[in-house]
Structure formats: structure tokens, C-alpha cells
Amino acid sequence: MRTLFANGTVVTADGSYRADVLVEGETIVQIGVDLGASVRADEVIDASGKYVMPGAIDVHTHMKLPFGGTFAKDDFDTGTRAAAFGGTTTIVDFAVQSKGETLHQGIDKWFALAEGMANVDYGFHMIMSDVNDATLAEMDQVVAEGIPDFKLFTAYPGVFYSPDDHIFRAMQQTAKNGGLIMMHAENGPAIDAVAAQLVADGKTDPYYHGIARYPVFEGEATSRVIKLAEAAGAPVYIVHLSVIDALRAVREARDRGVQAFAETCPQYLFLSLDDLGDGFNGSKFVCSPPLREKNPNWAELMTGLRRNDLQVVSTDHCPFDFHGQKELGRGDFRKIPNGLPGVEDRVDLLHDGGVVAGKLTRERWVEVVSTTPAKMFGMYPKKGAIAVGADADIVVYDPNRKHVISAKTHHMDVDYSCYEGRSVQGGSDVVMSRGMVVVQDGEWKGKKGYGKFVKRAVADYSRVV
Numbered sequence: 178m179r180t181l182f183a184n185g186t187v188v189t190a191d192g193s194y195r196a197d198v199l200v201e202g203e204t205i206v207q208i209g210v211d212l213g214a215s216v217r218a219d220e221v222i223d224a225s226g227k228y229v230m231p232g233a234i235d236v237h238t239h240m241k242l243p244f245g246g247t248f249a250k251d252d253f254d255t256g257t258r259a260a261a262f263g264g265t266t267t268i269v270d271f272a273v274q275s276k277g278e279t280l281h282q283g284i285d286k287w288f289a290l291a292e293g294m295a296n297v298d299y300g301f302h303m304i305m306s307d308v309n310d311a312t313l314a315e316m317d318q319v320v321a322e323g324i325p326d327f328k329l330f331t332a333y334p335g336v337f338y339s340p341d342d343h344i345f346r347a348m349q350q351t352a353k354n355g356g357l358i359m360m361h362a363e364n365g366p367a368i369d370a371v372a373a374q375l376v377a378d379g380k381t382d383p384y385y386h387g388i389a390r391y392p393v394f395e396g397e398a399t400s401r402v403i404k405l406a407e408a409a410g411a412p413v414y415i416v417h418l419s420v421i422d423a424l425r426a427v428r429e430a431r432d433r434g435v436q437a438f439a440e441t442c443p444q445y446l447f448l449s450l451d452d453l454g455d456g457f458n459g460s461k462f463v464c465s466p467p468l469r470e471k472n473p474n475w476a477e478l479m480t481g482l483r484r485n486d487l488q489v490v491s492t493d494h495c496p497f498d499f500h501g502q503k504e505l506g507r508g509d510f511r512k513i514p515n516g517l518p519g520v521e522d523r524v525d526l527l528h529d530g531g532v533v534a535g536k537l538t539r540e541r542w543v544e545v546v547s548t549t550p551a552k553m554f555g556m557y558p559k560k561g562a563i564a565v566g567a568d569a570d571i572v573v574y575d576p577n578r579k580h581v582i583s584a585k586t587h588h589m590d591v592d593y594s595c596y597e598g599r600s601v602q603g604g605s606d607v608v609m610s611r612g613m614v615v616v617q618d619g620e621w622k623g624k625k626g627y628g629k630f631v632k633r634a635v636a637d638y639s640r641v642v
């Protein structure tokens with residue numbers, strides 16, 4: 178099967194140009210001007226007036242994550258289908274090692290969740306909850322099996338939390354095996370102390386979730402884990418960075434030449450502490466780190482993206498229904514499952530609030546939603562690129578189409594949207610996943626189980642910069 182994307186503007190991290198793109202089977206085989214005149218194709222997709230860009234990559238999702246006595250709602254079928262509708266053709270989800278388990282017990286569980294279910298390609302990172310001699314040794318094997326990154330937490334004491342010595346030992350191990358430590362950086366014990374004081378004072382509404390998690394607790398933990406990584410001689414990647422205090426820590430380290438990297442998420446660019454304030458409705462916005470004050474954080478994070486203090490925008494997609502799940506925390510915000518839906522909206526929100534708003538170039542937008550995630554997580558140039566030999570993960574993106582985000586029309590399996598009623602400019606008209614058109618003009622054409630596990634390589638962090 179040969180498909181020609183004709184008459185579009187190819188938009189990549191490096192630049193934009195008019196060209197046609199020919200796909201044969203699962204691969205991009207030719208790029209050139211007016212290819213239609215010289216090549217045979219079974220299908221021609223007219224991309225006039227549209228962008229032809231690499232499929233977006235969301236490197237932070239949690240399908241079926243166990244949290245607070247319940248499970249994130251989307252599974253690999255509904256979650257990857259929603260991702261595809263939003264122009265995302267690869268996700269990297271977090272396999273969870275629970276306390277007392279081997280890493281492989283966690284990985285096996287995640288393969289069982291994903292196999293035969295995923296609609297687009299997927300990889301795994303490893304949440305490491307139990308650092309000991311055996312699991313440290315097992316890390317090397319996990320890296321060799323195509324899962325080269327490990328998320329550790331300075332938050333959530335008693336659940337995912339690791340003390341500094343465990344974090345440091347895991348970093349020493351990745352310094353040897355070439356893997357990457359991803360850090361959830363918030364000072365969990367300090368947060369728990371403040372949260373207990375607030376609840377004792379009768380301050381139990383979702384809003385106080387945001388109050389308990391001081392910005393300085395994220396700034397302190399971010400600076401601490403970066404210093405631990407420096408001491409271990411390992412690169413480090415800060416996940417879901419939300420606030421200027423943490424951004425400063427990353428920027429300061431990078432300015433000194435430290436291999437520190439960070440992502441932020443749309444919720445920290447476009448939602449704020451105010452959203453948490455609407456009585457128990459605010460539970461829809463409970464995630465960690467929490468939503469922050471709009472000023473100065475939104476502008477500072479966007480500047481951080483522009484200046485490459487932040488390299489990636491992911492979603493931290495972790496959806497819980499308002500009814501029955503978020504409601505577990507009525508009367509005590511500490512019991513609200515943490516996480517927001519977002520896998521479907523990331524690309525459009527960042528196009529609208531970044532490119533259309535004049536804050537990011539379209540090339541930088543492609544870079545932070547696709548190309549750098551591919552480079553950072555060992556998938557480039559197979560993914561994240563419009564290039565001969567790359568996987569045919571291609572989006573025909575209409576930069577002018579407007580739509581309104583709503584739970585009534587989204588494809589995520591969750592009963593609300595954090596962006597309900599928000600109008601955005603830009604949308605994915607055609608989405609191709611490894612040679613298969615999965616979305617066309619709002620219609621689902623994909624196949625459950627088509628998505629394959631991406632065995633990822635150890636990344637060359639010097640290519641990420």
C-alpha cells in the first residue's frame with residue numbers, strides 16, 4: 178500500500194517547507210516537490226493548506242494506574258484511541274513496580290494491559306517503588322529490554338516515595354547502564370505535614386490540595402534531586418514541572434552544564450489554582466504537583482519552553498471520573514485520586530495557546546510535542562521525524578480549524594473535561610500510525626491491537642541539548 182500526502186507544508190523541528198510525502202507500508206520512503214507527477218500511489222491525501230507533521234508523542238501517561246484505592250479510568254484501548262484523535266501516535270506509559278515486587282512483575286502486568294489493546298504504538302517507563310540490591314541489579318536487564326527510564330518519587334510517602342539514598346543508588350545505576358531517572362520532585366513528607374494541619378483545621382475542600390503543596394516544596398525537591406544526579410554522574414529528567422521555583426532550579430543547573438531536563442504539561446500552562454476553588458467541583462482539577470497561581474507561572478513556563486529550559490510537553494494523563502472516583506475524597510482532599518485527563522487535548526491546546534497566541538513557533542511546537550520526546554526517550558529518528566526511513570506516523574494538521582473541547586465529544590473514557598467549553602484553533606484532520614490511517618475527518622478507522630510495543634534504545638542526551 179502506497180499513500181501520498183500531497184500539497185502540504187511539512188513542519189518539523191528544524192524547519193518548514195512545501196513537499197509531498199510518500200509512504201509505503203509502514204515507512205516514509207520519499208519526500209519531494211510534486212511527487213504526484215512521478216510516483217504511483219494507491220491513495221492520495223490532499224494536505225493543501227495543512228501541515229504535514231510527525232505524529233505527536235506523549236511520554237507521560239498512566240493507563241489504569243492504581244491510585245488511592247481506584248484505577249485511572251482509561252485503558253490502553255480507549256486511551257490510545259483518544260490520543261490518536263488528538264494527533265498523538267505514540268505514548269510512553271508507566272509500568273508500576275509495587276513494593277515487594279520485582280521490576281519484571283510490574284512490567285508483565287503492563288504488557289498484559291497493553292497487548293491486543295493499544296491502537297497506536299506504545300512504550301513503557303518503569304515506576305520503581307522498591308529500590309534494593311536485587312532491583313538495582315534488575316535495572317540493567319530492564320534497560321536492555323527497551324525500557325530505559327525509571328521514575329522515582331520524592332512525593333507520596335507510603336506509596337511511591339523513595340528516600341534520598343534509594344534515589345541516589347538508582348541514579349548511580351543509570352550512570353553505569355545509560356538509563357535515565359525521571360523524578361516526581363515534591364517534598365512529600367513536608368506536604369503531608371501541612372495537609373494534616375489543614376484537615377485538622379477543617380480545611381478539607383479540594384482547594385486545600387493546592388494550598389498544602391507549597392511551590393517551595395517542588396523547588397526544593399527539584400534542586401535536591403538534580404544535585405543528587407550530579408553527584409551520581411547521571412542525567413535526570415524532572416516530570417510534570419509546574420512552578421517557577423522548580424523551573425529556576427532546572428535553569429540554574431542547565432546553565433552550569435548539568436544534564437538536567439524537564440517537561441511541563443498543558444494543565445500548568447492553561448489551568449490555575451482558581452480552578453481548584455469551586456467547592457467539590459475543584460476535585461476535577463486535583464493532580465500533583467497541583468495547579469498553581471496563574472501569575473507568574475504561566476508566562477514563565479511558556480518562556481521556559483521557548484528558551485529550552487523545558488524540553489518536552491507531556492500530559493501526565495491520569496483520568497478519574499468525577500462521579501464515583503474523585504468523589505472518594507469528599508470531606509478530605511487527601512483521599513481524592515490525583516490526576517487529570519488530557520491525552521487527547523495536548524497538541525491542540527499547545528497549538529492554540531502557544532502557536533496561535535504567538536508564544537511558540539510552529540517548529541518549536543512540533544519539537545516539544547514530538548521530536549524531543551523521541552530523542553529524549555530513544556525513539557529518534559524512527560519516530561518524531563518526517564524523514565525517509567522513519568515510521569509513517571504522520572498527522573495532517575489544520576492550523577485554522579476551530580473546535581470546542583467538551584466531555585460530550587471527547588474520546589477519553591472519563592465523565593468530564595478540564596477544558597469544558599474552551600474553544601481552540603487547530604486540529605488533526607488525518608492521523609496515520611505506522612502506515613495505517615487511524616483517524617480521518619473525525620472518523621475512527623483504526624484497529625484495536627494494531628499498536629506495537631516500542632523497544633526503546635538508551636538515548637544520546639547530547640542530541641537533546
Ligand code: URP
Binds near residue numbers: 361464493515516
Ligand atoms: O496527579 C498525578 N500526577 N497523578 C499521576 C501520578 C503522578 O504522580 O504522575
Ligand code: ZN
Binds near residue numbers: 361416417465
Ligand atoms: Zn508524578
Ligand code: ZN
Binds near residue numbers: 237238493495
Ligand atoms: Zn504521572
